[in-house]
Amino acid sequence: MSTIDDAKWHSESEVFPDDAPPENGGTHIGIFLAWLVQHELVSEGLKAKHGEAVAAVKAREKTGRELLFSCLDGALSMEDVSDEVQPFAKEYLTGDGDYFEDFDKVLGEEHVSLYNVEDNWSCYEVMSRTIDRRYAAFKDASLKTW
Numbered sequence: 001m002s003t004i005d006d007a008k009w010h011s012e013s014e015v016f017p018d019d020a021p022p023e024n025g026g027t028h029i030g031i032f033l034a035w036l037v038q039h040e041l042v043s044e045g046l047k048a049k050h051g052e053a054v055a056a057v058k059a060r061e062k063t064g065r066e067l068l069f070s071c072l073d074g075a076l077s078m079e080d081v082s083d084e085v086q087p088f089a090k091e092y093l094t095g096d097g098d099y100f101e102d103f104d105k106v107l108g109e110e111h112v113s114l115y116n117v118e119d120n121w122s123c124y125e126v127m128s129r130t131i132d133r134r135y136a137a138f139k140d141a142s143l144k145t146w
Helices: 007-011 022-038 044-058 064-072 083-094 099-106 121-144
Strands: 003-006 075-077
Touching: 003 007, 003 022, 003 083, 007 022, 022 044, 022 064, 022 075, 022 083, 022 099, 022 121, 044 064, 064 075, 083 099, 083 121, 099 121
Parallel strands: none
Antiparallel strands: 003 075
């Protein structure tokens, strides 16, 4: 399994604030996961295994971070992402795509640290617009390489 990001990588790091609960290490991952769910870009395997929880996120009854911890043990992997969006997820979250930088710029400046960003749909709405723009630009650039 190819892990894209894991909340433990953050919550167990030296830069993680002492006053933040460990699940805050997964808020940024959860927001991206919620974006995948809202755009129907999670894998068929994730839907088959955790369809009820995915549907709860789609209906905004659960957050992406809740899905991340209740079903994925705090880690998002390539196997959770649809084939269509895997190149973007890999580039944006682990490569030069700067998801973490975008997250900090869009949401982190209003908080003590980006690990204090609230896990709610208001924060999702703000960040999802940035992810939408980045995904559109990625798809546009990918088309130009053909």
